[in-house]
Amino acid sequence: MQYPPINGEKEVVMILKGKVFKFGDDISTDLIAPGRYFHLRSNLPEMAKHVLEDADPSFAVKVQKGDFVVGGDNFGCGSSREHAPTIIKLAGVSAVLAKSFARIFYRNAINVGMPVLICETDKISQGDEIEVNLEKGEIRDLTNGITLSFAPLPKAMINILNDGGLVGHIQKHGDFKID
Amino acid sequence: MGKTLAEKIIGKHAGKEVNAGEIVLASVDVCLMQDGTSPLAIRQLQKINLEKAANPRRTVLFLDHAAPSPRKELSNDHITIRKFAEKTGCQVSDIGMGVCHQIIFESYLNPGEILIGADSHTCTGGAMAAFSTGMGSSDVAIGIALGKTWFRIPETFKIEVTGEFQPGVYSKDLILYLIGLIGADGATYKALEFTGDTIEQMSISSRMTLSNMAVEAGAKAGLIASDKLTKDYLKKQGRVSRFRELKGDEDAIYEKVIKIDASRLVPQVSFPHTVDNTKLINEAKGIKIDQVFLGSCTNGRVEDFGVACEIIKGRKKNPKTRFIVVPASKAVFLEAMAKGYIRQLVDFGAAILAPGCGPCVGVHEGILGDGENCITTQNRNFKGRMGNPEGFIYLASPATAAAAAIAGEIIDPREFLSRKKIKGKKVRVSRKRK
Ligand code: SF4
Numbered sequence: 038m039q040y041p042p043i044n045g046e047k048e049v050v051m052i053l054k055g056k057v058f059k060f061g062d063d064i065s066t067d068l069i070a071p072g073r074y075f076h077l078r079s080n081l082p083e084m085a086k087h088v089l090e091d092a093d094p095s096f097a098v099k100v101q102k103g104d105f106v107v108g109g110d111n112f113g114c115g116s117s118r119e120h121a122p123t124i125i126k127l128a129g130v131s132a133v134l135a136k137s138f139a140r141i142f143y144r145n146a147i148n149v150g151m152p153v154l155i156c157e158t159d160k161i162s163q164g165d166e167i168e169v170n171l172e173k174g175e176i177r178d179l180t181n182g183i184t185l186s187f188a189p190l191p192k193a194m195i196n197i198l199n200d201g202g203l204v205g206h207i208q209k210h211g212d213f214k215i216d
Numbered sequence: 217m218g219k220t221l222a223e224k225i226i227g228k229h230a231g232k233e234v235n236a237g238e239i240v241l242a243s244v245d246v247c248l249m250q251d252g253t254s255p256l257a258i259r260q261l262q263k264i265n266l267e268k269a270a271n272p273r274r275t276v277l278f279l280d281h282a283a284p285s286p287r288k289e290l291s292n293d294h295i296t297i298r299k300f301a302e303k304t305g306c307q308v309s310d311i312g313m314g315v316c317h318q319i320i321f322e323s324y325l326n327p328g329e330i331l332i333g334a335d336s337h338t339c340t341g342g343a344m345a346a347f348s349t350g351m352g353s354s355d356v357a358i359g360i361a362l363g364k365t366w367f368r369i370p371e372t373f374k375i376e377v378t379g380e381f382q383p384g385v386y387s388k389d390l391i392l393y394l395i396g397l398i399g400a401d402g403a404t405y406k407a408l409e410f411t412g413d414t415i416e417q418m419s420i421s422s423r424m425t426l427s428n429m430a431v432e433a434g435a436k437a438g439l440i441a442s443d444k445l446t447k448d449y450l451k452k453q454g455r456v457s458r459f460r461e462l463k464g465d466e467d468a469i470y471e472k473v474i475k476i477d478a479s480r481l482v483p484q485v486s487f488p489h490t491v492d493n494t495k496l497i498n499e500a501k502g503i504k505i506d507q508v509f510l511g512s513c514t515n516g517r518v519e520d521f522g523v524a525c526e527i528i529k530g531r532k533k534n535p536k537t538r539f540i541v542v543p544a545s546k547a548v549f550l551e552a553m554a555k556g557y558i559r560q561l562v563d564f565g566a567a568i569l570a571p572g573c574g575p576c577v578g579v580h581e582g583i584l585g586d587g588e589n590c591i592t593t594q595n596r597n598f599k600g601r602m603g604n605p606e607g608f609i610y611l612a613s614p615a616t617a618a619a620a621a622i623a624g625e626i627i628d629p630r631e632f633l634s635r636k637k638i639k640g641k642k643v644r645v646s647r648k649r650k
Contacts, residue, residue: 063401063490065598065599067599068598071578072600072603073578073583073603075281075290075579076289076290078255078293079255079256079292079293091600110401111400111401111434114400114401114434115336115596116336116577117253117335117336117350117352117353118252118253118352119256119352119353120256123256137401137404140405140434141336141351144351144352145351145352145354145355148352148354148355149354191239191368193366203354203355204260204264204354204357207266207361207362208263208264212362213241213362213365213366215241215366216239
């Protein structure tokens with residue numbers, strides 16, 4: 038399995054490393070990309086300055102390139118706005134880890150080329166340093182020494198991710214090449 | 217082996233027999249986008265030089281979320297949308313026409329079809345026995361350009377509802393109850409199929425309320441069989457020739473069957489800040505209400521206005537409570553006018569806004585102040601949803617919302633129903649759309 042270049046890197050990054058920003062269950066797209074910034078939807082870098090603002094007002098200021106967003110159940114529930122995973126990615130986040138994802142958010146994240154990993158997140162805490170090996174499907178929490186694994190993506194999604202997202206996929210193949 | 221509605225419809229569009237769990241490519245019949253999701257979709261297509269639509273006559277771009285536009289950035293997005301439509305031949309539903317899901321249902325969607333929409337409540341179309349699902353901008357953009365998309369065939373939960381609602385209880389109470397029961401992620405990636413005699417007798421408008429909120433339990437679709445009522449509806453809309461009878465097979469494989477006795481339900485209220493935070497009306501009594509919103513793709517139809525009018529008839533609005541009413545579409549507006557509902561609502565003290573999303577998504581119109589409480593007939597109460605994270609949103613039926621406008625606080629709407637109704641004549645649920 039191969040993942041697309043992340044955060045503008047030229048090379049495909051297989052090992053991600055960064056700090057954890059921990060969130061709870063049901064982090065909705067309204068919390069990630071509030072409707073009051075609707076007018077910024079055509080100005081995503083500006084909108085990214087408000088990412089997750091209603092869940093943690095200081096997140097956008099503190100997040101560093103390569104960091105992780107870690108949620109509980111039902112991450113990304115709510116609207117279909119693709120702006121939600123897009124601005125998380127634009128803020129520099131390298132992957133979102135959660136126990137479960139809402140369906141549309143999950144598909145959108147793959148479509149914009151942002152890894153979303155389903156794993157047990159209870160043992161990961163705010164501020165932990167973690168290392169994710171996308172190839173091995175392994176997460177190491179360097180702060181508490183725990184190793185976790187995550188479920189592999191369906192093949193159709195891997196194909197799309199490998200092409201840098203859906204638009205890249207169609208550009209490359211001229212059509213869906215999902216099997 | 218029998219098939220679920222989802223398997224039947226997607227299979228037909230994939231040109232083969234399919235089963236839950238499979239990933240397939242399927243053609244799509246109708247596509248929709250709205251003003252919040254279209255600009256990104258359009259830019260995606262422009263990026264790869266694919267600015268076209270496989271089926272422009274059935275691809276509709278809606279200006280409904282920020283319409284009329286409250287700011288120049290959004291006005292410019294609207295320009296982008298209109299230009300794209302001009303270039304590709306796609307349809308535009310401009311300001312004043314109404315909410316995307318309502319109009320797609322009124323004028324485009326037919327039983328057995330597939331609709332994809334860049335809006336999560338696209339699942340509303342499930343009430344037409346059409347496989348309708350929400351996706352993001354990129355997915356719908358590519359779907360529009362190529363006329364197809366990929367699906368993972370969902371497993372299906374059968375929601376079997378029997379019995380007659382008590383007076384003052386509606387399909388909105390049923391769906392809030394169900395979501396409270398299974399949780400906001402209780403049906404993630406699944407399709408729901410609503411069946412049983414309660415559903416069979418339910419008006420199309422009430423069915424739409426159920427399908428509309430399927431996504432609030434995480435579901436991909438909320439499907440309902442097409443029947444005589446669907447046929448009557450299509451006839452009224454002038455396309456009865458597009459009717460097809462379609463339902464899930466008795467021997468289809470359902471991952472779960474959930475049975476609900478509708479006669480035992482009471483009015484429900486979902487508390488802030490999650491839709492599954494559902495409580496019985498008794499537990500909500502006395503909560504002070506600053507703003508009432510009657511409208512949205514969930515409950516902004518003629519039937520809903522009728523229910524509200526029955527509650528407010530001969531009563532006065534609480535002077536401390538604001539009441540905002542938004543018809544889901546122009547057709548709803550006109551019919552509600554002809555029936556005298558609009559006059560009655562205005563007389564009562566409601567502010568009627570142009571057909572569209574209204575205050576639902578917090579982009580324009582009716583944004584809550586700090587610490588304010590709103591009771592609304594919409595489908596979502598997430599923190600910040602109505603434009604202010606310091607506001608509190610309660611979800612309920614049109615009856616419960618209207619009752620709060622009178623009392624200035626949450627109150628059991630049955631207190632405002634006439635005695636005759638309470639004594640148990642057949643009430644609303646069995647009322648067909650006229
Ligand atoms: S009325 Fe509300 S839920 Fe429905 S489409 Fe508009 S914003 Fe979305």
